Amino acid sequence: MNEQFDKGDIAWMCVSAALVMLMIPGVGFFYAGLARRKSALSLMVIIMLAHAVATVQWWFWGYSLTFSATGSAFIGNLDNIGFRNVGGADADGIPEILFATYQGLFAAITPALALGAVADRGRILPALVFVFIWSTLVYDPIACWTWGANGWLHAIGSIDFAGGTPVHINSGVTALAYSLMIGKRTGYERLNGLPYRPHNVTNVMLGTVFLWVGWFGFNGGSTLAANVLTAQVLFITNLTACLSGLTWVLLDYRLEGKWSTIGFCSGAITGLVAITPAAGFVPIWSCAVFGIVGGVAGNFATKLKFLVGIDEALDVFAVHGVGGIVGNLLAGIFAASWEANLDGGSEIDGGWIEGHFVQLGYQLAGTVAGVAWSFVMTCLILFVLNLIPGLSLRVSPEEEELGLDDVQCGEFAYDYVEVRRHVSDVITGEEPARVSRAASAHSTEPEKAAPATTTA
Template sequence: MSDAAAPAPTPTPNPFDGVNITELIANVSALSSTNNIDQGHTAWILVSTALVFIMIPGVGYFYSGMARSKNALSLIMLSVLSLAVVSVQWWAIGFSLAFGPGTSGYIGNLNHAFFMGVGTEPLNGVTNVPGIVFAMYQCMFAAITPALAIGSAAERGRIFPSIFFIFIWSTIVYDPIAYWTWNVNGWSAKLGGLDFAGGTPVHISSGAAALAYALILGKRTGHGTDEFKPHNIANVVLGAVLLWFGWFGFNGGSALDSTSRAGMACAVTNLAAAVGGLTWCLLDYRLEKKLSALSFCSGAVAGLVAITPGSGYVGTPAAVAFGVVSGILCNLAVKLKHIFDFDDALDVFAVHGVGGIIGNVLTGIFADANIVALDGIVIPGGWINQHWAQLGYQIADSVTGVSYSFVVTYLILFIMDKIPGLSLRADPESEAKGLDETELGELAYYHVDRLVAVNTRTGETKTVKEETIHQQNDTNATIV
């Protein structure tokens, strides 16, 4: 063994040697304050982006549970496709068309195409959050909207053409409506319309588009004679819970900062959903004497839809009114498809279209200048502040949104249906088998029938027969 002393370890250099830490911190703070970027506000919007993201598969599960089992997977897939297609569209042109600094009151320019100039600089008057964070937050809104609309085409609309529809619809319908509502240069924004989180761009536009889609496709085979029952109420509840959970980011995040106004938006969102769910559930209880989970979930979503445009403008007492009115009127609106004999398979128009209109109108009545002042912003308010013209602004925005979305969507679908390869409706045989098998080649459910023999002396088991059977808890259809 050697008695030589081990060499002394080389000291690790200090990266801050010679650096004035106080000066460094001051320089970083000065750099951050150049654009007024606030880390707390930015973190809240990033979290809200993730919350709105989870709403998109929530829509899929909500719709999937209400459909028949042979179409369950296709509705979840359509929601995921909407997220993917719109993410590309938003990056390429969508964000620029919706939030670009256009001179028109109706549509933006392409200055921010492919996210050019979208980075740390604040955009669209949002001073506390980097432009790229704002763009990604708004991307989630753009992605969920066509996913909502396509629900009316459930069980008979082909999936492949819907990819093209989502891209075209987002460009021609969603982006202009988002521009005029939320862009500082939009006509509705300049007029004084109040839409905190998407009553017109998201809900009215998707509801009107759903109505157009249902009319173009026609009714499902067996509509009016067969009973179309939801196949999995547990999935409906799961989807509704994901939507409710994500809606805190949908509405609370629309404050675009983490202030008390964002907290108030979350409070009224939760209260309107609760009251809406109870109202719808009790309305149906009077008929069936059953507390239906489907009824409660439908009412909760109706309450969430209605409170969306007013969530940053109203207080908690008004949220109760939003929940009650939307629960009653959206419940009654479901009957419109029977009165006018159209097949909106999942009641998208009744819940989102009618619910969005209700929300816009009630916002004109209950918008409170004191709530908005929580962020230091001054507005005239609504009827409760004696600002009578506000209701007119809200109605103008609603009527324009319904008309534009319905007419343009109808034209898009009408033209697409004439293009070879893009026909919208599945053929009768595919519809009878289910879109999961015919459009995806995969099924949400499999049932295995297995006959097993057991040796009573040794306990040994042996499979005698095994057969995979597609789950068919659905109405049988005959192809003539």
Template sequence: MEYNGRDTTGGDSRIENLNVYYNAGDVAYVTISSCMVLIMIPGLGFLYSGLARRKSALSMIWICLMGGAIATFTWYFWAYSLAFSPSATNPFIGNLRNIGLKDVLGAPSPGSPLVPELLFSMYQGMFCAVTVAIIMGSVAERGRMLPALIFAFIWATIVYAPIAYWTWNANGWAFKWGVLDYAGGGPVEIGSGVGGLAYSWVLGRRNERLLLNFRPHNVSLVTLGTILLWFGWLGFNGASSFGANLRAIYACWNSNLTAIFGAISWCCVDYRLEHKWSTVAVCSGFISGLVAATPTSGFIPLWASVALGIFSGIVCNFTTKLKFVFKIDDSLDIFAEHGVAGMIGLIWNAFFAVDYVIGLDGINMGATGGWLNHNWAAIYKQIVFVLACSGYTFVLTSLICYILDHIPGLHLRASEDAEMRGMDEDQIGEFAYDYVEVRRDYLAWAIPMTVDGVTVEHYKNQPTLIPPNTYESSTSATTAAEKDAR
């Protein structure tokens, strides 16, 4: 039935059936997709955990889960209202009419008449939670947990909610202007990528002495996290059509194509360095492709996704080197894989978005795409949107971090001693590998020597006994291979 518009909540559920306005298949699809997007949060935790060193592995899982939890609360409390309140008339941010999800029930959603607002608010809340969880990777191996969670609440309020309003609210300036952003290239990807860069900048570089020969400690966890992210991303992009329709299927196809070609191109670029096939490279390419597909998957034809995957994989791979130019320790390459890939996707829409893909949802028929539909103005609109999102996010995120860092008890960074011992020991009190013998003090490694027939090793200027025959005497002749083994 067509909604009669009698009540802002959809009607009185005590005497009316509010479900009659919606297709059960659409509602079920978006509900399941919301659950799929939720899986992306632990996926990020596993990904970040595997990329970090083992002494901070558990802290990365913890901060992703808790960051997502804080963002979800913020979304329920007031961020949803700030992003999607229909009564706001200014072009920049909503009002508090729907604070605490007040009056959010069975009326058609602000995003689509296909689903009720209650479901729309939950689905969009998952986007906010994932975005904050992505940024939480910036604290890797040197950031304190409590300030990061307070940051998450503030950031979701004054950075994510306004950009979401610009992009998807009918009164937002970017929406009215005709900016093409399907599933969050601006609020989600630029927000997380540029926000993560700003957080890393304020937090500072990790202790260089601790980074010698550092590589991801568990590539299996990296792979597991990537698989969970890929699965959740099909709900993230697919259900942004807000119905079980052809556009949803098309978005899933586009997402998969961009992901696989992103992985192939990234892996081939890395192969040139050591002539070996890297699993981490494959995972990084998958993620960069999926990020690039986020703003594009409901707009562009399938063949354009193939080109997008190749282009984003190559460009994002080389962009990981920018952190050495800017001297910002973006330890998990959040800016390269999320920020840059999101920008690429948004610009891609200006050239390749087409009306026949947009109209596959049965709602947006008659919409205009990019250059393929002779919409020549799309290019500067997309560029302005990218610049606006990037500038707003970087400035506001840096300001939030600086203010928090100067509040007593909320300094963002852990001490040098805590960094040496690891965030698991300093901040969490639990370890990812409690049943594996781990040498936690990474500065204790020294060349042993023999004293009176007993091998000793100096630990902080204190001799520590080591069982005989564990090492050869430092004065004995050793081969190069034996030295490497030590």
């Protein structure tokens, strides 16, 4: 091995990449638990398929468009297409191939987060085509602005430690735009605007745990080394999640006097999102502000979809979009130059607490640019896709009523869904459809209405 690289740094970054990979099925479990029972499996598989498509795109030209050394202020070039010349060269202290692998998982989880918007009504094929195009036209440019050597946000001094704008604001705003373009779920109006209930809270908790553990690699790995700053980032990440989770669950408790599992999970993830752009730049004591403000903002943001009339089924915008905006702006206030320099080499000018007041302006510029580009481009991509034969965005009302697991996958998360349909066929005298071998061992209790929201 080239002796210029520290073996401990390489080992930590390999572990961090694996932890970020763990987050992707975590998103699948989280979303499946929030969705309706008859569409749970389709959400899990679309998350993993999106990861596969985004990884292929990253290998083909995504990495080059984002991180090529001679790119423009807006987008990279194709010098590294197909990972050409990506090998053992130094990339901020680790081999470039390891850096590209790690960043590729960020590129993969971002569209996966956004695809919560397809819950209960979105077709898989157009969603996967969307992922490839969107990664090229939306994720890569925003990531290039933020982290690229010549990116314009990087050049003016905007800071983003681990993806406040490229990952979280981007995915949250994309989910909002996708929900607008795909339309409301059939029967949504019959609920008088009230959210469907989550069908499997256990899966929501499991997904949250996967995400929370994975975030140690998401934020901790963004130091690109194993050092004192890494240890501080890990504690800051965990503390903020705890504070935000407690804040959210207490806000929900005031309404019904119950300790909401969904509320705690949503709050914890919002805290993780809020601290992401700032984790390597702010002192530990500021976590109280990030956690509490992030939890409050995310909780109340779940009501925005009712005000604007968009059926954003899983509150991706409230958790990731609003959480990312809060984190971006608070980073401009609490960033400390000494904190960033704990790794012995990073230099920033600090934020308001160090008298560098213009930093908040830089953070606002990055936030506004990310929101605008993501929303407009997502709407344009989806508008065009929906006009192409075979790529209509959503299933028919009849297919939606049957459930996406059946229509899109031909498989089911729960055997008794088949039993229920089989019993119905017997009663009506119709030919029974596919029935699982294990179905007879399960209950035929009717399905409860469901995709979820993170609201109380």
